[in-house]
Amino acid sequence: MNDDRRQQIRVLALCVLPVSLSVLVAVVCLNDKVFERYYNLGSTSQRGMDDDIASLVRSIVPPLTSKKHKGQDGRIGIIGGCQDYTGAPYFAAISALKVGADLSHVFCTKDAATVIKSYSPELIVHPVLDSPNAVEEIEKWLPRLHSLVVGPGLGREESLLKTAKEVIEKSKVRDIPVIVDADGLWLVTQQPSVIQGYQKGILTPNFMEFTRLYEALHHEPMDSGDRQRSVMQLSAAMGNITLVLKGEQDLITDGSRVISCSTEGSGRRCGGQGDLLSGSMGLLAHWAHAASAAGKLKSVNPSLVAAFGACSLTRQCNSQAFQRHGRSTTTSDMIHEIGSAFKKLFES
Numbered sequence: 318m319n320d321d322r323r324q325q326i327r328v329l330a331l332c333v334l335p336v337s338l339s340v341l342v343a344v345v346c347l348n349d350k351v352f353e354r355y356y357n358l359g360s361t362s363q364r365g366m367d368d369d370i371a372s373l374v375r376s377i378v379p380p381l382t383s384k385k386h387k388g389q390d391g392r393i394g395i396i397g398g399c400q401d402y403t404g405a406p407y408f409a410a411i412s413a414l415k416v417g418a419d420l421s422h423v424f425c426t427k428d429a430a431t432v433i434k435s436y437s438p439e440l441i442v443h444p445v446l447d448s449p450n451a452v453e454e455i456e457k458w459l460p461r462l463h464s465l466v467v468g469p470g471l472g473r474e475e476s477l478l479k480t481a482k483e484v485i486e487k488s489k490v491r492d493i494p495v496i497v498d499a500d501g502l503w504l505v506t507q508q509p510s511v512i513q514g515y516q517k518g519i520l521t522p523n524f525m526e527f528t529r530l531y532e533a534l535h536h537e538p539m540d541s542g543d544r545q546r547s548v549m550q551l552s553a554a555m556g557n558i559t560l561v562l563k564g565e566q567d568l569i570t571d572g573s574r575v576i577s578c579s580t581e582g583s584g585r586r587c588g589g590q591g592d593l594l595s596g597s598m599g600l601l602a603h604w605a606h607a608a609s610a611a612g613k614l615k616s617v618n619p620s621l622v623a624a625f626g627a628c629s630l631t632r633q634c635n636s637q638a639f640q641r642h643g644r645s646t647t648t649s650d651m652i653h654e655i656g657s658a659f660k661k662l663f664e665s
């Protein structure tokens with residue numbers, strides 16, 4: 318190769334190199350931007366972020382004082398409980414009480430009511446969910462409820478799903494926080510508009526429920542390889558509602574950022590853990606929105622704070638119960654751990 322040729326190649330390299338370097342820098346920055354969008358909670362380390370949002374959870378816990386009256390710290394309603402499933406609404410309702418609610422109501426079918434009442438005198442159980450005037454029966458309680466959890470043990474019978482839908486509509490009008498879980502998510506998958514865009518709504522699907530909802534909204538199979546992206550996409554498709562995809566790590570998003578909760582749990586996957594999560598989330602959502610209204614949460618979405626609190630509490634209860642009971646751990650064992658787990662996470 319002659320000198321002229323060599324000179325031409327040198328000049329070309331000098332021109333191309335800066336361009337390719339700047340493209341490389343741009344790609345890296347873009348990635349960082351995307352990363353920050355995912356984890357944009359002040360600190361970018363997972364540990365730092367957990368501490369940030371855990372301190373926000375601590376800030377929403379109302380003080381226990383002698384100046385309060387019964388009900389002031391939370392009156393929660395659970396919509397669910399049918400012949401097949403009576404444990405789930407019980408788990409959700411008692412978990413709300415054990416976190417710190419003063420009153421916990423269960424609105425269930427007639428044949429589930431006596432069973433659920435027999436589990437615990439602490440719960441106020443209304444056998445109305447399959448009444449001809451079920452919606453009016455429940456609606457008269459809405460002015461006295463701070464939040465609702467719709468779905469634990471609801472079942473998939475059309476008439477019950479229709480009642481649940483109308484109760485959600487009336488709760489939105491009253492600006493009540495609504496947690497939708499379990500068969501309530503079956504309803505949302507069929508009719509997303511029932512809660513789409515409701516900023517005081519939180520959906521708490523497991524992987525199956527999430528996949529069904531994702532595919533109903535996107536009309537294509539979900540890429541289960543990138544869960545961060547899928548949760549962001551689904552939240553956006555649902556009008557930026559807050560979403561919790563439960564799993565090895567819980568992924569929490571309102572479409573603007575993804576927070577992951579990886580509080581140590583265990584390998585025990587007994588049924589009912591999601592009900593403990595949704596019931597505790599019902600109370601925390603009330604506390605978070607009340608704190609936000611009092612100017613305590615600045616710009617952070619109260620639903621994200623409530624979701625993170627309930628996810629970390631559920632996993633902590635699982636971890637503590639597993640240390641005692643190992644493979645024989647049940648959700649009832651986890652409920653017994655709520656007091657000490659909550660204290661360890663949010664009051665120490």
Ligand SMILES: NC(=O)C1=CN([C@@H]2O[C@H](COP(=O)(O)OP(=O)(O)OC[C@H]3O[C@@H](n4cnc5c(N)ncnc54)[C@H](O)[C@@H]3O)[C@@H](O)[C@H]2O)[C@@H](O)CC1
Nearest residue numbers: 402403404405469470471472499500523524525526588589
């Ligand atoms: N003791 C009770 O009364 C309980 C009642 N439950 C109620 O049972 C009804 C149905 O809930 P399900 O969770 O069973 O229904 P799903 O439709 O969510 O799940 C169906 C099945 O999918 C499997 N599955 C769950 N998560 C999975 C994952 N990550 N990967 C692969 N497979 C997975 C499980 O075997 C599950 O039973 C709901 O109303 C729920 O509230 C449950 O909450 C469990 C406890």
Ligand SMILES: Nc1ncnc2c1ncn2[C@@H]1O[C@H](COP(=O)(O)OP(=O)(O)OP(=O)(O)O)[C@@H](O)[C@H]1O
Nearest residue numbers: 523563564565567582583588589590591592631632
């Ligand atoms: N692989 C896992 N490792 C650790 N924790 C997990 C794992 N999968 C789920 N969890 C935790 O278990 C709890 C319940 O999640 P799960 O997916 O079982 O909900 P669910 O199916 O709705 O439960 P339920 O039986 O109450 O309906 C959540 O706190 C979640 O963080």
Ligand SMILES: [Mg+2]
Nearest residue numbers: 499523591592
């Ligand atoms: Mg569930």
